[in-house]
Amino acid sequence: MLGLYSLDMEKGLLYETIVTTKNPDGTPNAAPIGVICKADDEIVFYLHKGSKTFDNVQHEKNFHVNILNDPMVFVESTIGNLEIAEFQADDGGFFIKSAEAFFRAEVTHEKLVQHKDHLGTSITNVIRARVRDVVKNQEHVQPLNRAIYGIIEALVYLSRIDIVSEDEKKAYLDQISEISRVVNKVGSEDHKQAMKKILESLE
């Protein structure tokens, strides 16, 4: 059976995907979600209370993960929802027809975590799920990982840091710090080493 590694995913990396779920009324829902590849047949991801995906996954324990890089699908599934014609029913759920690849997954473990920050208190469900039925619609699939783009962006800031004003320098350092947080969340050991080297060059 095909697993995540057949989709060019690597263990430990977080990929930008579209998760499709079934609403209580039987209609499909789509939302952009970052999904961590834990093993060839296992993923972990975080859902925030207040979203349809949070409710649907908690209720159905079953969902689909779609790998694609069509920008309009990301936009439409964030602002409102995709057209119904873009979904295809499958095994108690839905996938997106135009996806490069997709797989169904079943929840194996859930953990509700309360999170407090300056915006207030929020509740997150940490989901662990087993990967079932991986389907590839093209031979070579490109799952989206943000780490290399973070590195490149940090290098753009780094290369300008000695020619800008003190205020801009501070803003650039803040940006690099935020990029470092993201790279360490989504990237591989290689990405983390590269980010570390960027930070060291600033010391």
Add this chain to the structure above:
Amino acid sequence: MLGLYSLDMEKGLLYETIVTTKNPDGTPNAAPIGVICKADDEIVFYLHKGSKTFDNVQHEKNFHVNILNDPMVFVESTIGNLEIAEFQADDGGFFIKSAEAFFRAEVTHEKLVQHKDHLGTSITNVIRARVRDVVKNQEHVQPLNRAIYGIIEALVYLSRIDIVSEDEKKAYLDQISEISRVVNKVGSEDHKQAMKKILESLE
């Protein structure tokens, strides 16, 4: 003969590459450069005066473009240079051995442009070059284009914009505006349409 489209490049998009050139003393130089695919056999890019790549391309009229996504190669070619062992001599220049693909290119047109901003006056050489000798070291090459990541980042800001403070909201809008600038510079018509939809949803 293989062209840029065989590397999965699309006309009009800007790709993050490493350009390798020959220094006056015959040693190799590497630098991260954004390269626009103009046609299957033509690229355009911008070089800033003060860089070795600017001098070397102006002198040699010949250089190599390397397609790869190893984060450490991007970091090392920005901070200092790559180890000499990472280069391979080729046709009057050098390529990077570990590249997914590379091609040699010959300058067909140069235009020096003076640019003034709050940091002072800088000189840019707008280079047009003919693509020669495309070499693929693996069957499926993934050239780096930042547009989809910009879209995803803008969507993260967008989805939080109603729950943050006024100050944060202003900072998010500034970020989205900067992302829009980048997406319109590096992306396809699809990316630009998606970005437009994000901006419209903010009105």
